Amino acid sequence: MNDLERDLRDVLGEDARRVPTPTSAPEGLRRSVRRRQAAFGGLVTLAGVAIVAGVVAGATMLLPVQSDRPADVGPATTNGTLNGITITYPQTWHLIDPDTVGLNGSPTMGESPLPRIVLALAPMEAPETFGCPGRAGGDAAPLLMTVQEEPPTLGDLIRPWPVELQPMSVDASESACYPDWEFLRARWIAAGRAFEARVGLSPDASDDERNALFAAFASMTFEPSGGGATSVALAQGTSGGEDWQLVASRDKGGLSIEIVGETTGTGVGAPDDASTDLQATDAVFGSGSLAERIVFGVVPEGVVRVEASAAAGSTVSADVLDVPSEIAQHLNAFVLAVDPSGPVQLTGSDASGQVVATGSVGGAVSAPSPADAALEDGRHFGYVRSVDPEAGTIEFDLAYFLSGKQADQAYQEATGDTGHVPNDHFVVNDNPLLRTLTLAPDARLRLLDWNHCCETFFDGDLSLFAQAIAQQGDVTDGDLIYRGQSQWWITVENGMVTQIEEQYSP
Amino acid sequence: MSQDTGIVRTVVEDRTDLEDLYVRHLPGAVRVASLITGDADLAQDIAHDAFLRSVGRFRHLRQPEAFEAYLRRAVVNACTSHFRRRKVETAYLRGEARGAAPTEGPDHGRRDELRVALSALPARQRAAVVLRYYADLSEHQAGEALGCSEAAVRSMVARAMETLRERIPRSEDT
Numbered sequence: 001m002n003d004l005e006r007d008l009r010d011v012l013g014e015d016a017r018r019v020p021t022p023t024s025a026p027e028g029l030r031r032s033v034r035r036r037q038a039a040f041g042g043l044v045t046l047a048g049v050a051i052v053a054g055v056v057a058g059a060t061m062l063l064p065v066q067s068d069r070p071a072d073v074g075p076a077t078t079n080g081t082l083n084g085i086t087i088t089y090p091q092t093w094h095l096i097d098p099d100t101v102g103l104n105g106s107p108t109m110g111e112s113p114l115p116r117i118v119l120a121l122a123p124m125e126a127p128e129t130f131g132c133p134g135r136a137g138g139d140a141a142p143l144l145m146t147v148q149e150e151p152p153t154l155g156d157l158i159r160p161w162p163v164e165l166q167p168m169s170v171d172a173s174e175s176a177c178y179p180d181w182e183f184l185r186a187r188w189i190a191a192g193r194a195f196e197a198r199v200g201l202s203p204d205a206s207d208d209e210r211n212a213l214f215a216a217f218a219s220m221t222f223e224p225s226g227g228g229a230t231s232v233a234l235a236q237g238t239s240g241g242e243d244w245q246l247v248a249s250r251d252k253g254g255l256s257i258e259i260v261g262e263t264t265g266t267g268v269g270a271p272d273d274a275s276t277d278l279q280a281t282d283a284v285f286g287s288g289s290l291a292e293r294i295v296f297g298v299v300p301e302g303v304v305r306v307e308a309s310a311a312a313g314s315t316v317s318a319d320v321l322d323v324p325s326e327i328a329q330h331l332n333a334f335v336l337a338v339d340p341s342g343p344v345q346l347t348g349s350d351a352s353g354q355v356v357a358t359g360s361v362g363g364a365v366s367a368p369s370p371a372d373a374a375l376e377d378g379r380h381f382g383y384v385r386s387v388d389p390e391a392g393t394i395e396f397d398l399a400y401f402l403s404g405k406q407a408d409q410a411y412q413e414a415t416g417d418t419g420h421v422p423n424d425h426f427v428v429n430d431n432p433l434l435r436t437l438t439l440a441p442d443a444r445l446r447l448l449d450w451n452h453c454c455e456t457f458f459d460g461d462l463s464l465f466a467q468a469i470a471q472q473g474d475v476t477d478g479d480l481i482y483r484g485q486s487q488w489w490i491t492v493e494n495g496m497v498t499q500i501e502e503q504y505s506p
Numbered sequence: 507m508s509q510d511t512g513i514v515r516t517v518v519e520d521r522t523d524l525e526d527l528y529v530r531h532l533p534g535a536v537r538v539a540s541l542i543t544g545d546a547d548l549a550q551d552i553a554h555d556a557f558l559r560s561v562g563r564f565r566h567l568r569q570p571e572a573f574e575a576y577l578r579r580a581v582v583n584a585c586t587s588h589f590r591r592r593k594v595e596t597a598y599l600r601g602e603a604r605g606a607a608p609t610e611g612p613d614h615g616r617r618d619e620l621r622v623a624l625s626a627l628p629a630r631q632r633a634a635v636v637l638r639y640y641a642d643l644s645e646h647q648a649g650e651a652l653g654c655s656e657a658a659v660r661s662m663v664a665r666a667m668e669t670l671r672e673r674i675p676r677s678e679d680t
Contacts, residue, residue, distance in 0.1 A: 004670060005639065011617050011624070012541055012640035019540040019549065021533035025525035026554075420628060420665060504653050 083118035084191070084223035085147060089216040096120040098146065118195075119147040121216060123209070142205040143213050147220075150187075150194045150233070161190035165199055165217060178202070190222040194233070234321040235335050239292035240285030246296055246335050248323045255328040259283050259296055259335070268297050276300045278348045278359030284340065284429065291434075295344055295361050296335040303332065303348035303357050310339035320348075341433050375435060375492045381427075384488050384500065385434055387466035392439045394497065396490060399429035401503065427487070440496040447482060448502045457501065465500075524561070531574060532557060534641075535581045541636040542585040544625050556580035578651045582637070586629045616674065623673040631666040638663055 077088050080095035089095065098117035124141040165184040184199040197217060201210060234257075236245040247258050257268050268281045280297030295308055299320055307317035321333045338344050348357035381401040387394050402410050403425045410428055411421035445460035458480055468475040468484035475482040483502070491499040532553055539556075540549035560577045624632060630652065637648040638659070645656040652659060 004667065004674065007617060007620055007674075008624075008635065008639045008670070011620050012636060014617075015621070016537040016541060016640060019537045019546050021536045022550075023529065023533075025528040420631075 083149070084193070084225060085119050086221045086223075087119065087121065087216055088219035089121055090123075090212050093121060093123050093212075093216075094125040096122060096125065116149055117146050118149045119145075121145040121213070142202045143209055144200045145197060145213060145217065147195055147197045149225075150196055159188055161188040161220075161222065162218065163188040165197065165214070168198070186217075191224045193222060193225050195222075232324055232327060234323065234333055237294075237335075237337075239294055239337060242285040244283070244285060244294065246321070246333070248327050248333055255298065255323065255331050257296060257298055257333050259294060276357065278303070278306070278346050278357040280334075280346055280359050280361050282338070282344070282361045291340050293338050293340040294335060295338045295346070296333065297346075297359065297361075298331050299334055299348045300357055301330040301332070302350050304351050305349045306334040306336065307347050307349070308336045308338045309345045309347075311342035311344075314339045375437065375490075377492050377494065379489055379491050381487065381489050381503065382429075384469055384490075387462065387469050389462045389466050392441070393436050394439060394490075394500070395434045396437050396497075397429065397434055399427050399487075401487070402426045402428060437490070437492070437497050438495070440493070440498045443497055444499045446499060446501040447480075448486075448504055449480070527561070527573070528557060531577055534574075535577055538578065538636060538641060539581050539585055541640055542582065542629065542633045552584045553581055556584050575647070575650055578637075578641075579653065582633050582651045583653070586633060619674050620670065623670050626673075627666050627669060631662045631669075634659055634662040635666045 074090055074092055076091040078091045079086060079088050081087075082095060082097060087095065096119075098120050122141040122144045163186045165186045168183040168185050178200055180203050182201045182203075184201070185197060187194070187196045189195070199213060199217070201213075205213075232248050234246045234248050236243070238244070245260050247260060249256050249258065268279050278297065278299050280295055282293055282295045284291050284293050299306060304320050305317055306320060307315060309315045316336050316338060318334060318336050321335065323332045334348075344361045346359040346361065347355045348359075350356045375396070375398065380396075380398055382399040383397040385395040385397050407421045407426035411426045412418060439462075443462075445462055445465055446457040447460040447465070449456045449458045460480070460482060461477065464475050464477055464482050468482035470484070472484045474484065487503040489499075489501045489503055490497050491501075535553035535556060536546075536549050539552045540546050543549055543552070556577055560573065560580050624635070627635070633652060634648060637643045637651055638645070641648075643651065645659045648659045649656045652662075654662075
């Protein structure tokens with residue numbers, strides 16, 4: 001064993017010993033298991049839960065939240081200012097600097113400057129009441145508010161201040177940290193800065209406390225930010241039933257334009273600020289008939305309008321989005337909703353209407369036609385979007401499963417990142433075309449057997465598979481699990497699908 | 507692992523067995539999650555959620571003795587999923603500072619640098635390192651937990667070690 005390996009073992013061992021671990025099972029464990037079993041087949045992923053609040057993660061320690069705090073808020077108020085936000089709040093409460101209590105995470109985690117929590121307010125000062133009031137016992141705060149500054153949004157995409165708090169759809173019934181809490185949030189822009197506030201209210205919060213918090217929220221005033229932006233939201237929209245935001249960022253690799261949705265995100269990097277090319281990529285939101293395709297990218301200075309021509313003949317155009325000069329001096333951006341099928345030719349025009357830049361997206365994919373709907377014999381990776389057992393067909397979304405250097409290269413091209421691709425693989429799905437493929441009469445369905453996780457397969461039943469795909473969730477048959485959201489390899493022989501095999505994806 | 511046989515089969519029927527299973531497996535799961543995420547609070551929630559998920563799903567499984575491996579896989583998946591979503595998630599009420607406390611001793615500088623370098627690794631590489639060098643899993647076992655081949659584990663660990671070597675100077679006293 002070398003020095004590094006020995007130190008690694010020592011460090012990991014030391015850190016592991018410091019981790020507080022449960023010594024007994026929590027009350028309510030059995031009930032929680034029953035709930036999970038009842039919900040099996042439609043489980044929300046932990047990541048999906050974690051995104052809601054980062055801490056309302058579905059745990060069920062069910063530690064009691066005792067209330068030995070003073071219930072009376074009191075009439076006296078005071079003012080405080082943090083990070084350019086001035087707020088009036090009950091004198092007995094605490095205005096908390098998020099950085100001093102670690103709400104913005106560890107500096108070693110490489111957090112970007114924005115989004116960043118810039119203000120916190122609570123009746124209690126102890127930081128542990130923020131991290132997990134459900135475990136803070138008698139010191140638990142009955143309510144909390146944080147204000148997070150986000151990448152500034154150009155235009156009128158977020159409502160100007162003042163705004164009202166709106167309920168969030170968060171099921172905290174099983175949360176260890178926020179048992180049965182109610183959550184509210186609001187987004188707004190003020191003094192050229194974009195903010196989001198989130199408020200958590202425990203069932204123990206009194207009416208006076210709730211009202212005092214709402215009054216404090218409404219009292220906020222804002223000053224312009226002192227620093228230059230490193231990222232900015234250029235546009236936002238909804239496609240395929242999914243909300244997305246187009247964000248321009250500047251980092252050591254230069255400008256990157258990224259589209260971030262609820263389930264996916266991809267981007268294009270432009271390391272050369274003086275590039276004269278029109279660099280673009282696309283993202284597909286939704287699936288099947290709901291799929292919508294967004295083309296976006298970077299245009300050189302001077303281009304004021306971009307036009308996209310799809311192979312099917314449709315043409316759309318839009319004005320260029322201005323990227324602030326502190327993020328990129330000579331580049332701007334565009335975003336267009338285009339025909340979901342086939343390649344797209346892009347032209348960028350200057351103010352006189354002269355085409356000064358060109359580009360394309362999906363150039364390797366030919367225009368959709370009946371002939372294209374077929375797949376050549378062989379093994380193909382992609383997504384099964386629907387199954388019709390009676391007709392013996394599937395709808396298949398062809399994609400490319402890359403690994404190793406290919407994956408790294410595709411990842412770097414797509415994101416502008418210079419590092420290795422996370423998880424050692426990268427899926428390229430440039431073409432939203434759905435192919436209706438005929439199943440061979442003896443087509444084999446090989447699904448991952450989660451009982452022998454995850455190198456063995458079982459021969460699945462097509463009807464149950466169709467059910468899982470239609471539900472986009474798990475369907476069980478005794479011990480066996482059919483996953484509705486997964487990735488598959490299909491084998492095509494003589495123009496017919498002879499095998500569908502599930503690809504493990506973490 | 508054979509001691510788990512029968513427990514998970516009847517887990518919802520026998521509270522004692524369920525609690526026993528929890529106490530036996532949760533601490534290890536929490537530690538692994540904490541080492542991967544660098545966040546003790548999040549690790550508690552991830553491990554607990556993974557336990558509920560594993561027990562809930564285990565009703566459908568045929569090999570109850572594989573519970574520990576299944577739980578570990580669920581924990582690793584949850585940790586890596588967490589990091590996949592970090593760029594778009596709102597860091598709301600994140601809790602106490604995430605960095606590990608500095609250690610005492612003459613070599614604490616190098617070890618703290620190692621902690622920083624570890625935390626900067628891609629999540630899957632960090633998970634591979636934790637599984638190999640903390641949990642002492644074989645490449646095959648780590649591959650099962652990560653859902654990849656032994657070769658992929660070797661590759662991830664090798665990349666991680668290469669990165670760590672670049673960032674951490676050699677210890678002078680060894």
